[in-house]
Amino acid sequence: MSQADDKTLSKSQRAYHYIKERIARQEFTPGYRLVLGSIAGELDMSVVPVREAIRQLEAEGLVTFERNVGAHVSMVDDSQYRFSMQALSVMEAAAIALAARHLSADDISRARAVNERMTAGLVDFEPHTFTALNREFHSILFAQCANPRMLELVNAEWARLGHLRYSTFTFVPGRAQESVQEHENLLLLIEAEAPLYEIEKAARHHRSATLDAFLIHEHPDEALRLLSF
């Protein structure tokens, strides 16, 4: 139950984590009506902290709120996933480029280790762990980004994607193989201290390709034109 019942947290925060988690595990599905009173009852608190929690979730875009009506879990259609993914491709690539010169040899080898575990995982493919490793790999790369604001935005967008759905790999397992290869290429570029624009280009392409794979899988007809610079 994670931190939803941590006694050191304020009740608002407990409610916040509680609702967020139930949304994450799809117990509150998109469109679900969130009734303050009921949730307060479940958590054995009054509605005031629940209201605050929902306001926070609203700010994050997880729920929509209408005055005197109530809160619903946000509707997320495929397009939102695509758009988020594309935004991430742009921001993350820039973040990785900004981080490239700050990555130590140790960072690189840690990233490579993760990528090797991903390679190993290709045989008996398990989308969930693969996705987790993928995120870890990417995190290592942009973690050293010298621009904390950008880091914040990238992390926020990753989190958002996490809420939208599990991952592309669940839907397009074939993409995993390529993905691992592109990871290694990216590492090589960074090690070679390739020009930053090359690194950014590679990183953006890597993510765009993931998105393309997803699009081709779900919407073979309406391909979204991507930036490829």
Place this chain on the structure above:
Amino acid sequence: MSQADDKTLSKSQRAYHYIKERIARQEFTPGYRLVLGSIAGELDMSVVPVREAIRQLEAEGLVTFERNVGAHVSMVDDSQYRFSMQALSVMEAAAIALAARHLSADDISRARAVNERMTAGLVDFEPHTFTALNREFHSILFAQCANPRMLELVNAEWARLGHLRYSTFTFVPGRAQESVQEHENLLLLIEAEAPLYEIEKAARHHRSATLDAFLIHEHPDEALRLLSF
């Protein structure tokens, strides 16, 4: 007083706008202690709506909040401004590139009209209106961005910059001249249907140059290495 006293808004929202506005006009300066009770008193409401308002502002990063202690207006040092600006340079450039093919001839001429008013404003330079026009110009360009998520992020970042300080032009008036010229160049590229990466490059460069101007003005020593692809 704008919308801070609109009777149709909920009290939380009134409080929200009220506080935000006072921060914007520097009446609540960074570090200022926001006391719930006092604000509630000023607005003639109880503390509950004020709490919610502050939670929202916290989510936006305008105020920091510490449990059982209270809220302060966020400290914003120069670096935050730079980081935000850089993030914006990356996102907005991508957004403009994505919008480029969707801009009508009318959009272009509106943008050009704005830019001409900026040119006219160069003679008796007035940072505030110039900044407003600048924002309008940029808005026209990325408004047609096909990716609404990216649009959201770009707008949010513009708003954030607005809170941090008035604008670069206040500090580096000399930048205005170049800026206007770069605007025209950008318009020409879009009209010519230049490759998207060219447009993105130009847009990013335009913003980076603004940031550079600011940096050179404030921190001649520690130049932040920017992405130039």
Place this chain on the structure above:
DNA sequence: CGCAGCACCATGATATACGATTTCGGATAC
């Protein structure tokens, strides 16, 4: 003279109560 401990005060956190708004269903009229 300085530091530690305690008590009081300011402020935030939450609960409970009441008022306001909306929504939905049923009844009535056409």
Place this chain on the structure above:
DNA sequence: GTATCCGAAATCGTATATCATGGTGCTGCG
């Protein structure tokens, strides 16, 4: 049979009251 209106129930919105927490200043002891 259908449309419209009215009312009750559900739910949100806010205020007031009480409890918990953290800060600050005073006092007493070393």
